[in-house]
Amino acid sequence: MIISNNISKKYGQNEVLNIESLDIPKGQSFGLVGNNGAGKTTYFNILLDLIRPTTGQIKNNNVIVNESEDWKSFTGSFIDESFLIGYLTPEEYFYFIGDLRGMNTADVDTYLQQFSELFNDEIIGKKKFLRDLSKGNQKKAGIVGAMMGNPSVVILDEPFANLDPTTQIRLKQLLKTLTEDRDVTLLVSSHDLNHVTEVCERIVVLDKGIVVKDIQTSSKTLQELESYFAV
């Protein structure tokens, strides 16, 4: 589904990403871990054609992302709060994204119903602008926005950060169901090794822009990751 070939990104002399080859097959739930500055967000930004790679290219479902924009219709993403429009209420934001993704108001309302548990009555109908919501609630709105319109690729950067424990557990459940019937390819990055091993069937560790581990998740994975990061 997502094929990265010889991707690198340099700022001056400083190389922040260098991935020779990385294939993420359709329906995989893929986790990206690494310390700050490992290149996780850079990789996602290149995948979303928000920055240009110095070399190489990424194909998303056979679309070269920086040559055609066709990937946008089947890719949903939430990178950070700059993906939210602060002066809209959550409802207005969902209707806006819905409009862009071919959903009418009724579609959006039906879609949102399944998230009532996740939202926990803190998002919808609160008469608050997104900019006035707490970080955790902003994140919830962003994640739900990213999954609108049945995308076949969902990209979430640090989805668990800032969420309260209950929501973390609910989100894990949500992400597991999302990839259950193997239609959706899910890419998440996380600093939380517990969550990422639980949700993802494959985990790639980046260090200073280079793939240092590529693991099919098993019962030993968490231990392996913990010992890797315990330096």
Place this chain on the structure above:
Amino acid sequence: MAFFALYFIVSFLSIGIGGYYLLKKEFPEQDPLQIVNSFLIFAILGDLIVRYLMQKLPIMNIKPMLILPIKKRSLVHFVLGKSTFSFFNFMSLFFYIPFAIVLIKEGYDTPGIIGWLLAMLFIIQAINFLNFLINKNNIAFWVIAVGTAGLIALQNFEILDVRIYSQRIFDAIVANPPLAIIPLGVALVLYYLNFNLLKNKVYLDDAVSKKIKEATSADLSWADRLGDVAPFIKNDIRLIWRNKRTKTVFLMSFLFLFYGLIFFDNPIYREKMPGFLLFAALFVTGGFTLNYGQFVPAWDSSYYKMLMSQNIRYRKFLESKWFLMVAMTTILYFLSIPYLYYGVDIFLMITAGAIFNIGFNSLFLLFAGSFNRKRIDLEKSGFSNMQGTSATQFLIIIPLMVLPMLLFWVFDKFVSTNAGLIAVASLGIIGLLFKNYFMNLIEKKYIKDKYAAIHAFDQKS
């Protein structure tokens, strides 16, 4: 916004320098200083009203310092002291200082004028601190607004000569400069009151709290009829209405509607400088287009990445901005119909200006916008906010204003006034006829500059 600020600075400066001579010429038998003094009471009240609407004490600035080892009293002194140097306090000095210098040069009593200038300085500070005291109170605002309107009415209907009292007060200061100590005293007392009020409130759930406004949603479903630009138009309307800076741009564009009053009545422009009449005519309908258009797409900079990762056609995003500019120009044009009072020729000029704004300026501003590389944080606001301003903003004024003025001037001088108007309007009509062609070019330019814009808008200053 920078545009407004610059505009006011230049206006104040030129009235400050030229005001004395102008008054001397218009009212040779009166003393210019006395005329100014007689109006000062209105200037001060007006200043207070403007501040009430636009200036807030930036107390949130001390939030990061609350946990540092600094006494709370010092923090309050810091935030109040800093407000002494606010933009609002400097604005009117651009008038008072050059005016005072001219007075001294013209042989007025130097100590008297210096006393007068100091008094004005202290009064500005007093207004500054008075505003912070009353700012939370809507009743206070209405009392001042109604009071000011009342005074103006009394003056206008010649029931009470307010001006003579104003004049006496300020004349007294010129005659007796040590009196300037009175406004100083008032300013100090107001400072102290502010300090006392704040010093026990430096807590996150009190003075140092962000005011959260309840979101009210207007029904914008009428926009759905506009087809696939509708989501963007709805968004843009909310953008304008829910953010202070854009809202000011919107409201100010109605103020610009009155801009023509300064020019159209003046025989000097009519006879000698008709080019400036066109300048005014462009502003009458163009306030919104100019001030909103010049910051496209920076208005959307805080979520630009998201837009770029969505399945949108860039064209729709631009069309929505274009639509808003055209719609607002049209509305302002209809509101300008009373200018017929100054004659059909003036109204035709406004018409030509409106056509130029719609056809040429709106497209040109979208094009110029692709050079914007400065982020605008919508949540930061205020009249003095110059964020997003760069050399581009000043360069674009040339084609927007100077080009039509020049064109009009040439035709007016060598052919006829009507030919000049037709020439200006034609440029607008050409823009309108070839809109799709130009839009294609503009869209290509934006797409080409996408990465540079994303990168630039990501830089928080």
